[in-house]
Amino acid sequence: MTQVIPHYPMGDAQPNRTPWWTYFTFSTDHKVIGIQYLVTTFVFYLIGGALAAIIRTELATPDSDLMPPEWYNGMFTMHGTVMIFLWIVPSVTGGFGNYLVPLMIGARDMAFPFLNALAFWMIVPGATLLMGSFFVGPASTGWTAYPPLSILTEQHAGQIMWIFSLLIIGTSSILAAVNFVVTIWSMRMPGMGLFDMPLFCWATLAAAIMVLTSTPVLAGALILLSFDLMGGTNFFNPTGGGDPVVYQHLFWFYSHPAVYVMILPVFGIVSEVLPPHARKPIFGYKAIAYSSMMICALGLFVWAHHMFTSGTPDWLRIFFMVATLLVAVPTGIKVFSWMATLWGGKLRLESPLLFAVGFISMFVVGGLSGVMLGSAPIDIHVHDTYFVVGHFHYVLFGGSVFGIYAGLYHWFPKMTGRMFNEFWGKVHFVLTFVGFNLCFLPMHILGLMGMPRRVAQYDPQFTTINQICTFGAFLLAISTIPFLVNAVYSWLWGEAAPNNPWQALTLEWTTTSPPHPHNWEGDPVLETGPYDYGKDYSQSSLVRH
Amino acid sequence: MKRKTAFLISILLALVVVASIWYGRHHGLLPAAAGKEAVLYDRLFGTLIGIAFGLFLIVQGVLIYSLIKFRRKPGDTADAAPMHENLSLELVWTAVPTVLVMWVAIYSFDVYTEMRGTGALMMAHQHHHAPVMVADASGTSPLFSPDATTEVAEPLALEVQAMQFAWIFNYPGDVASAELHVPTGRRIRLNFAAMDVLHAFWVPELRLKQDTIPGTPTHLEFTPQKTGEYSVVCAELCGSYHGGMRATMVIQTPEEYQAWLTEQQELAQAYDGSMIAGRLEPSLDAGQIRQLQSRFMASGGHLNHSHS
Numbered sequence: 001m002t003q004v005i006p007h008y009p010m011g012d013a014q015p016n017r018t019p020w021w022t023y024f025t026f027s028t029d030h031k032v033i034g035i036q037y038l039v040t041t042f043v044f045y046l047i048g049g050a051l052a053a054i055i056r057t058e059l060a061t062p063d064s065d066l067m068p069p070e071w072y073n074g075m076f077t078m079h080g081t082v083m084i085f086l087w088i089v090p091s092v093t094g095g096f097g098n099y100l101v102p103l104m105i106g107a108r109d110m111a112f113p114f115l116n117a118l119a120f121w122m123i124v125p126g127a128t129l130l131m132g133s134f135f136v137g138p139a140s141t142g143w144t145a146y147p148p149l150s151i152l153t154e155q156h157a158g159q160i161m162w163i164f165s166l167l168i169i170g171t172s173s174i175l176a177a178v179n180f181v182v183t184i185w186s187m188r189m190p191g192m193g194l195f196d197m198p199l200f201c202w203a204t205l206a207a208a209i210m211v212l213t214s215t216p217v218l219a220g221a222l223i224l225l226s227f228d229l230m231g232g233t234n235f236f237n238p239t240g241g242g243d244p245v246v247y248q249h250l251f252w253f254y255s256h257p258a259v260y261v262m263i264l265p266v267f268g269i270v271s272e273v274l275p276p277h278a279r280k281p282i283f284g285y286k287a288i289a290y291s292s293m294m295i296c297a298l299g300l301f302v303w304a305h306h307m308f309t310s311g312t313p314d315w316l317r318i319f320f321m322v323a324t325l326l327v328a329v330p331t332g333i334k335v336f337s338w339m340a341t342l343w344g345g346k347l348r349l350e351s352p353l354l355f356a357v358g359f360i361s362m363f364v365v366g367g368l369s370g371v372m373l374g375s376a377p378i379d380i381h382v383h384d385t386y387f388v389v390g391h392f393h394y395v396l397f398g399g400s401v402f403g404i405y406a407g408l409y410h411w412f413p414k415m416t417g418r419m420f421n422e423f424w425g426k427v428h429f430v431l432t433f434v435g436f437n438l439c440f441l442p443m444h445i446l447g448l449m450g451m452p453r454r455v456a457q458y459d460p461q462f463t464t465i466n467q468i469c470t471f472g473a474f475l476l477a478i479s480t481i482p483f484l485v486n487a488v489y490s491w492l493w494g495e496a497a498p499n500n501p502w503q504a505l506t507l508e509w510t511t512t513s514p515p516h517p518h519n520w521e522g523d524p525v526l527e528t529g530p531y532d533y534g535k536d537y538s539q540s541s542l543v544r545h
Numbered sequence: 546m547k548r549k550t551a552f553l554i555s556i557l558l559a560l561v562v563v564a565s566i567w568y569g570r571h572h573g574l575l576p577a578a579a580g581k582e583a584v585l586y587d588r589l590f591g592t593l594i595g596i597a598f599g600l601f602l603i604v605q606g607v608l609i610y611s612l613i614k615f616r617r618k619p620g621d622t623a624d625a626a627p628m629h630e631n632l633s634l635e636l637v638w639t640a641v642p643t644v645l646v647m648w649v650a651i652y653s654f655d656v657y658t659e660m661r662g663t664g665a666l667m668m669a670h671q672h673h674h675a676p677v678m679v680a681d682a683s684g685t686s687p688l689f690s691p692d693a694t695t696e697v698a699e700p701l702a703l704e705v706q707a708m709q710f711a712w713i714f715n716y717p718g719d720v721a722s723a724e725l726h727v728p729t730g731r732r733i734r735l736n737f738a739a740m741d742v743l744h745a746f747w748v749p750e751l752r753l754k755q756d757t758i759p760g761t762p763t764h765l766e767f768t769p770q771k772t773g774e775y776s777v778v779c780a781e782l783c784g785s786y787h788g789g790m791r792a793t794m795v796i797q798t799p800e801e802y803q804a805w806l807t808e809q810q811e812l813a814q815a816y817d818g819s820m821i822a823g824r825l826e827p828s829l830d831a832g833q834i835r836q837l838q839s840r841f842m843a844s845g846g847h848l849n850h851s852h853s
Contacts, residue, residue, distance in 0.1 A: 064788065064789075068785070069785045069786055069787075069788065069789075070784075070785040073782070073784075073785065073787075141782065142782050146743055146781075146782070148741070148742045148743070148759055149742040149743065149782065149783060149784060152741065152742060238758075238759040238760025238761070239759075239760075241760075242760075243760070243761070244743065244758060244759070244760075245758060245761070278615075278625065279617070279623075279624040279625045280624070280625045280626075280627065280628065281627050281628065281629050283628065283629070283630065283631075284629075284630050284635055285629070285630070286630075287630070287635055287639075309745060309754045309755055309756050309780075310756050310758070311755070311756060311758055311761060311763040314661070317657070318654055318657075321650060321653060321654070322647075322650045325646040325647075325649055325650050326643075326646060328642055328646050329639060329642050329643050329646065332638060332639075332642040333635070333638065333639055335604065336635075336638040337635075339604065339607050339608065339611070340628070340631075340634070342608070342611040342612075342615065343607070343611055343615070344615060344625055344626065344628065345611075345615050345625045346615065346616075346617040346618075346621060346623075346624070346625045347611065347612065347615050347616045347617055348617050349612065349616050349617075357608055357612065360604070360608060361604070361605060361608050364600075364601065364604045364605075365601065368597040368600060368601060369597070371593070371597070371646065371649065372590075372593050372594070372597060374649075375589070375593065375649060375650075375653035376653060376654075376657050377585075377586060377589060377653055377656045377657040377660055378586070378589065378590060378593060378653070380752070380753060380754050381586060381749070381752040381753070381754065383745075383754055383780070384745060384747075384754070384780040384781060384782075385780065444574070445574055448574045448575055448576075449574070449575070449576050449749065450576055450749030450750075450776065450778065452747065452778055452779070452780045452788075454782040454787060454788075455787055455788030456788045457788040457789055458788060459776065532627075533624045533625070533627060534624040534625060534626055534627030535624075535627065
């Protein structure tokens with residue numbers, strides 16, 4: 001790093017710095033849209049987190065004493081809905097996907113820039129409806145909204161707003177997915193074949209295919225549910241001959257793939273973060289790329305493992321058990337490949353790598369409990385208990401959120417043109433890691449011992465363990481403060497970032513930080529493969545821009 | 546040097562195996578096992594949690610070792626030696642998990658069928674399931690013949706109604722009870738009817754759970770073994786007081802059970818056949834239950850929940 005780093009004080013124009021008000025406009029620049037997604041969804045992460053803190057406060061005591069139980073049901077319903085549909089899905093696809101995919105494949109923008117902006121701005125009415133439902137009594141039938149409860153619910157208006165909100169956000173997600181598939185397929189720069197793409201693009205492609213296959217089915221289910229709710233039809237209402245279990249099939253046909261939509265792009269992020277910070281090529285590029293596609297294919301045929309206790313026929317349970325367990329194979333390939341990437345490297349133990357390694361460590365716990373849950377007889381005992389709550393938080397928080405943080409630290413210099421403060425990044429990591437495990441590890445015990453999920457009151461024998469979870473949740477809430485302060489302060493006043501602070505080899509690091517409005521001032525040049533670490537690049541423009 | 550490393554790794558792996566087996570047997574993560582199925586469940590669970598624990602140790606061990614051993618030394622700006630792939634290593638970590646999960650699937654299926662009492666998939670080491678024992682004239686496939694060791698052919702069948710936010714267990718002789726009483730050693734069959742929304746019958750000590758679905762009858766079979774009082778928990782979100790929808794299950798000796806049933810039947814006769822026995826917790830009193838039940842009976846046992 002012999003380069004001279006210019007210093008841009010607050011308010012001075014960095015080259016290519018986007019004026020703040022651009023982020024409030026209908027911009028079609030994929031980088032602006034990416035940051036719009038990331039900032040907006042992070043706000044919803046904080047809202048969802050506040051709801052979680054309320055839930056954990058109620059559960060600090062066995063009685064339902066903080067609020068009426070129907071409010072409590074509204075809290076966890078909104079917590080789940082916000083975290084899935086307004087935080088993880090849009091941030092990993094819309095946020096990272098939009099910002100990174102064109103830069104990584106050497107394109108000037110996404111294939112359909114107008115559609116891209118439209119998809120982002122659809123979040124606004126969708127989220128407004130969902131947040132507005134707090135004023136009429138929010139949906140309180142869980143994020144699954146199983147009928148007949150969702151049809152007979154007393155929060156009628158809230159439930160309807162919930163349905164329409166999800167329909168809008170789902171449509172936004174479909175539009176974004178179309179854009180990713182077309183962009184990745186047809187807009188790679190000359191000379192970049194599919195197997196020259198960074199792995200994040202593979203992961204995004206797999207996630208986009210899953211969105212396109214499954215989201216329309218959820219839309220269908222929700223439309224029929226809204227008919228039952230508003231028009232008195234009987235698609236899912238047993239009093240008129242409807243079948244509530246059909247809804248469960250349709251719902252999970254989307255909602256299990258949704259889990260992979262939330263984790264596949266994060267797998268991609270981790271595959272991007274590890275090599276430059278370990279100074280080693282990614283281990284097993286093709287295996288990781290293929291395993292994303294395998295997860296995409298297998299993941300579409302596992303949905304009924306959410307229904308092992310729904311009175312499904314035996315053959316169905318067996319089929320879905322085997323399909324579910326098989327997902328462990330491509331997932332295992334990824335985990336082992338990441339471990340091999342670290343092995344023998346020269347690890348730069350800073351925030352991006354710490355969160356990426358934290359991701360592997362925590363995600364594996366969720367994966368192992370996932371294999372146990374895949375076994376039908378095991379699942380029948382722990383289905384709808386805190387064991388499941390523990391499991392999916394290890395996947396979606398220990399997995400997705402740790403990975404998102406790894407990505408945020410890794411690309412922060414590129415996105416903002418400034419460096420973040422490494423010390424507070426480490427503080428953030430330690431608090432998050434400790435808080436997370438205190439909050440979610442004990443939940444496995446609760447579920448196995450007999451505590452169901454979605455309850456405002458519980459058997460007093462579980463008090464101590466619940467209080468540990470609540471303490472962990474508060475620590476987790478506090479852990480976001482160093483991140484927020486660090487991100488805001490560094491974005492405004494941080495040290496100016498060089499073009500390639502990590503000496504990384506993927507294309508986004510060959511342009512300025514932040515990138516030129518057209519991504520590269522001239523044409524991007526493909527000098528190396530994305531992970532060719534360990535070769536001599538002393539002559540390359542990549543390392544010394 | 547290489548032999549020394551191999552030796553060290555073997556020792557560590559052996560330690561991991563020992564730790565896994567120990568943990569699989571001493572995890573202490575499950576409540577008491579009160580039924581025959583729970584015993585089967587616990588064996589499977591112990592095996593799976595042991596394997597999971599071993600894999601957990603290996604992954605976390607490698608990660609922690611890497612973070613310490615391979616951290617970059619200050620001033621070292623060179624890249625590490627590149628290593629792109631290693632086909633044999635990749636084949637191993639593809640093949641081993643494949644075999645492992647297939648084995649988990651077969652073992653789970655075996656336990657599943659045994660818990661359901663529908664005959665077990667044969668596994669070589671479980672000789673007591675040998676198909677010759679159930680050879681019969683009807684020509685049924687031995688694979689799906691009833692397990693020869695099953696105690697009683699005819700289970701004790703009880704009708705169960707689930708409603709917001711209570712369970713009603715019906716016994717012969719017009720006995721409707723808020724407590725579930727069952728005798729040990731006999732197969733029990735619960736036939737569920739849900740009267741409003743989805744509920745789920747769960748007794749953690751039985752390791753069994755079944756959703757109750759309005760309009761669709763479902764059932765659950767189990768064999769109680771251990772006397773005592775256990776909680777019946779509703780495990781499917783069913784409305785505001787879902788967390789309070791609990792009942793008690795009492796597993797008794799056949800004699801105690803018979804005495805209880807006789808007493809309840811006499812009481813029911815004395816009270817015109819509409820007696821609700823037992824305690825009710827927490828939100829419904831006997832009057833409300835009776836009202837709900839008569840509504841249920843008036844509809845001929847069909848769902849009769851109208852929503853305005």
